[in-house]
Amino acid sequence: MLDQRLLQPVWWEENEQGVYVGLIDQTLLPQQTKHLRLTSEVEVAEAIRALRVRGAPAIGAAAAFGLVLGLARQVRERGETLGLVEAREQLQAIGALLTTTRPTAVNLAWAIKRLLRCVDENFALVRNAQELQRVLLAEARAIVQEDHDACERMGELGAALLAEGDTVLTHCNAGALATMGIGTALAPIYVAHNAGKRVHVLVDETRPLLQGSRLTAWELQRAGVPLTLITDNMAGSFMRQGRVQAVFVGADCIAANGDVANKIGTYSVAVLASVHQIPFYVVAPTSTFDLSLSSGEQIPVEQRKPEEVTSVRGSIIAPEGVNVTNPAFDVTPHQYITALITEKGIFRAPYEALLRNVW
Numbered sequence: 610m611l612d613q614r615l616l617q618p619v620w621w622e623e624n625e626q627g628v629y630v631g632l633i634d635q636t637l638l639p640q641q642t643k644h645l646r647l648t649s650e651v652e653v654a655e656a657i658r659a660l661r662v663r664g665a666p667a668i669g670a671a672a673a674f675g676l677v678l679g680l681a682r683q684v685r686e687r688g689e690t691l692g693l694v695e696a697r698e699q700l701q702a703i704g705a706l707l708t709t710t711r712p713t714a715v716n717l718a719w720a721i722k723r724l725l726r727c728v729d730e731n732f733a734l735v736r737n738a739q740e741l742q743r744v745l746l747a748e749a750r751a752i753v754q755e756d757h758d759a760c761e762r763m764g765e766l767g768a769a770l771l772a773e774g775d776t777v778l779t780h781c782n783a784g785a786l787a788t789m790g791i792g793t794a795l796a797p798i799y800v801a802h803n804a805g806k807r808v809h810v811l812v813d814e815t816r817p818l819l820q821g822s823r824l825t826a827w828e829l830q831r832a833g834v835p836l837t838l839i840t841d842n843m844a845g846s847f848m849r850q851g852r853v854q855a856v857f858v859g860a861d862c863i864a865a866n867g868d869v870a871n872k873i874g875t876y877s878v879a880v881l882a883s884v885h886q887i888p889f890y891v892v893a894p895t896s897t898f899d900l901s902l903s904s905g906e907q908i909p910v911e912q913r914k915p916e917e918v919t920s921v922r923g924s925i926i927a928p929e930g931v932n933v934t935n936p937a938f939d940v941t942p943h944q945y946i947t948a949l950i951t952e953k954g955i956f957r958a959p960y961e962a963l964l965r966n967v968w
């Protein structure tokens with residue numbers, strides 16, 4: 610069974626000493642399971658930027674808690690002197706700080722916008738900043754619960770697409786560590802496994818930050834799900850040998866026409882699956898969709914520092930001064946996607962009509 614402590618890789622903590630955002634530092638997994646206690650929105654922003662907490666829904670939750678933490682810090686320091694007008698201005702500034710940490714995963718901006726909307730809706734109803742803080746914490750916790758429930762629903766829907774004895778390939782980590790529930794791409798695998806269906810997972814290591822080998826393999830192994838770790842360049846050969854029956858991946862942003870931004874390397878896996886006529890499923894909650902974007906061309910792709918490519922855990926693997934590019938994501942056109950599995954149902958092409966009708 611999945612380790613229940615992984616179901617919430619980021620959380621809110623309050624005690625007599627103060628308030629904190631707690632999280633599992635995912636940069637240290639799998640060797641070390643270290644919990645951090647963050648005391649300011651600046652620390653939360655750094656944790657998101659450094660992928661101590663990562664995965665679209667998880668960073669959405671972290672940003673929401675970070676916004677509340679920023680207000681709580683002001684309330685503790687300023688007390689009655691912090692008026693509601695100033696509190697709202699502070700929240701807008703904190704929201705801007707958190708939103709700029711990672712541009713691709715739409716859940717982050719979505720969560721911040723939702724909490725700032727909550728400020729406006731409750732502005733005339735609360736008496737002071739402390740009451741506003743409580744309202745916002747409740748909204749952040751609602752986001753967490755909704756994502757938890759969405760993961761369960763996507764797991765049920767996706768598990769029905771898996772047959773006894775299937776081998777499923779997955780890329781990066783879209784499991785419990787990336788969400789506030791049992792995951793997105795891994796949710797159908799957990800549900801099928803727990804229902805007694807024999808499913809084997811081929812785990813792409815996922816260069817450069819190795820979310821597959823470090824996080825997905827770790828999660829699945831602890832849950833007792835059979836897996837085989839492979840390097841990214843093995844996926845095509847295993848598909849050609851008929852050793853892959855389906856691909857399940859997560860998403861960081863889905864445009865209105867069904868184009869999907871996900872971890873770099875996803876597009877290559879999608880093209881390989883298409884050539885070998887293997888179903889390619891994207892599992893994502895509706896909070897990962899941005900219907901204001903007409904296609905994947907409009908999705909901003911995060912560029913990360915070269916050191917992530919030229920070294921692994923501090924060991925240099927490339928010549929000094931070599932030219933490097935390090936896009937964290939790529940875009941898979943909807944033509945390569947067999948279906949989008951969401952908590953609202955399974956959508957197949959043509960996505961645009963469906964998505965506009967459902968939302």
Ligand SMILES: CSC[C@H]1O[C@H](OP(=O)(O)O)[C@H](O)[C@@H]1O
Nearest residue numbers: 663664665781783787859871872
């Ligand atoms: C369920 S969202 C998981 C999604 O996020 C990952 O990116 P990162 O590790 O950089 O946050 C990857 O794209 C996963 O598919």
